[in-house]
Amino acid sequence: SQELEQSPQSLIVQEGKNLTINCTSSKTLYGLYWYKQKYGEGLIFLMMLQKGGEEKSHEKITAKLDEKKQQSSLHITASQPSHAGIYLCGADAAGGFKTIFGAGTRLFVKA
């Protein structure tokens, strides 16, 4: 079965610093999703990547999918306290009927 590994598990950064979160799949990714979750709340969709080499940006967050479609990265530029939360990557599985998730990366931003 397909598995997603995220790194790091947790991250503490100073406000204004850049950071990168990685997501690696055991199989080729056909749909890769990035979500953000605040503690005790539902998941907020950030971006979806499908094509090898694809890159998308939203405000200060950029996500990339590598050419081999087995690894994705999420990069935050000039982090702010509002970026704090849990970032999860998800991938389509079982012919696209369901989405599986990595364990998440917990981000803390120090003001």
Next chain:
Amino acid sequence: SQTIHQWPATLVQPVGSPLSLECTVEGTSNPNLYWYRQAAGRGLQLLFYSIGIDQISSEVPQNLSASRPQDRQFILSSKKLLLSDSGFYLCAWSVYAGAMRTEAFFGQGTRLTVV
């Protein structure tokens, strides 16, 4: 616009008691529906998914069951709760736009504590 309702927001139940969590989606037809569980410090574990009424796939053997009595209603149940059933339960939906499935949209979750 589409919305998803999940309730209750929090629940404290004794071991051995039954459970019923409800999720309803508005503003879309024939959605794919999902139940996930998030244990403390762990990622999202897919419990059940459904592509239609009475069509439910179970992902992991466990003490829980799911039902979909109506197109936009998904219910998570247990006859007798275990301590290990504690966690944060999330309902989600997605639909097909042409040949592609949209991203999953999540409810606000139910925090279940079994005591």
